[in-house]
Amino acid sequence: MSARETAANILIVALLTAIPLAAIVLDEPFYLTLATRIVILALAATGLNIALGLGGLVSFGHAAFFGLGGYVAGILASHALNMEPLVFGLPATQSMPVIALVAIAVAALVALPIGAISLRTSGVYFIMITLAFAQMIYYFAVSWPAYGGEDGLPMALRNAFPLVNTAKPLPFFLVCLAVLAAALVLFRLIRGSRFGAALQVGRQNPTRLAAVGISPFGIRLAAFVISAMVAALAGVLFANLNRFASPSMLSWQMSGELIVLIVLGGKDRLLGPLAGAMLYVFFEYTLGGLTERWQFFLGLILLGVMLFARGGLLGILAGRTRHG
């Protein structure tokens, strides 16, 4: 990592810590909600970045896993609240760590077949197929009335976390921040590991990877599943933040947004997704405050970034990466 990128990273982290401080000093709890939103979106995008940034797997369907996480949180919590057992008489729970583990397991189980089928293809087929599978799950959620269908599934309470009062904004923010920090550590560990090296070579030169005797398929599938698990974890937190598991979490726009976050911030960078999420929420908040048509201007900005500033925000702040 270059000195400039380190400086840019410190700036980003400083900005992120400044928001909750400002919220407390100015007594504006809404800023804390914004900061929590940034952290959760950054978590989901960091998950996607394992597949997209490291592996070059442009998944246009990660909203499926994000939304699955949200629905696991909503469904378990609503069963627990109504004292209804789940399937096979298993008791439901309100405990966030347990719910997170269930969400991660569910996401892995779903991502495994989706990844195995999608990874038989590559390039533009892969983009379209992941999109199509996410739509399949979206339509299933919308047409299955037991858990809200098109209306989504409200949660009466946030899930409980041991020793922490998640109903208060600051403790909930800190929980989310801790999870993001853990995910960033995971991303760094993967990037520096033998597995990560193989994954990145698979993106840059699959022939060379094959020449040293490693088949890209298994590596990519593992990266796809891990990245889905992180996205599902973010989904659990997102549903908790809004106290609502919404079908829009599963929608194709959400998948697009997650990719946007990565590219706005700078792909193949540790803090790219976080920088992108900060920028995105900032645009959403400021442009959204100025005009109802903020997405029009967001589109223009995004198009400008795509055409003229390809490294994203971190590309501008920290200069070009040393290797593609």
Added chain:
Amino acid sequence: MQLPLLLEQLLNGLQLGVMLFLMAAGLTLIFGVMGLINLAHGSLYMIGAFACASVAAATGSFWIGLAASLAAAAAAGALLEMLVIRRLYARDHLDQVLATFALILILSEGTRWLFGSFPLYLDIPPLLQGAVPLPGGGQYQLYRLAIIGVGVLVAVGLYWLIARTRLGMRIRAGESDREMIGALGVDISSLYTIVFALGAALAGFAGALVGALQSVQVGMGEPVLILAFVVIVIGGIGSIKGALVGAILVGVVDTMGRFLLPQILALMLPAAQAGMAGAALASMLIYIVMALILALRPRGLFSAEA
């Protein structure tokens, strides 16, 4: 189950398939010739529908509206190609996805700005109102039958254009070797603009035709776009024949699934549960079919690249 009902659903499936073909043909042509994945194709569909509905409302004639939809979508396509899209040909697919995703945001919000948030409505032209009798005693909407007919005509016309004309020859040459036809003196950049505008016109035409069956609103294009993606993934990207077969397959499977699955499940389950499970399963059916086809043929049924 009565025969006329089954026949009606089958025709509905064909009609959906024909619409999907109009979308998928443009997408697959643009990908085949320029190597571009265009998410904003659904926006061109929407532009066609809005052009048709507003011009038809102003002039009182559906047919002028239909012509306007072709013109507006083709012009919008040519403009987009010259301003934005041509900068993306050399980029990777990720950049193309994001830039065209940005175009969706711009075009959707721009349309909402111009036309407001309320949907527009388009009437079926008097000439095509009414119904025709089906064998077995049913009736079928004449307009939907006309759409099927138009779709067949467009398919034949496209085949003729690509296989028999000079422009088609250049398009095919552009697909197989773009450097070579550039070296032979063909103006490749205006060829790309023409191909993009042609794809856009087909999408806008589809939007205008469907506009008379459902309301014309912002966001109408994306569900169709995603179905068209499924179509070209099944058919093989770059193949017009694949787009036709895939479109009919998706249209018929989707429609028949929604019609038959609840009834089949009703033989095994109580009625309420069968309806619920049938509807949920039917909404997933085409994706399951897609997954099965890809498991057997990862590059689709008629891949141009194979």
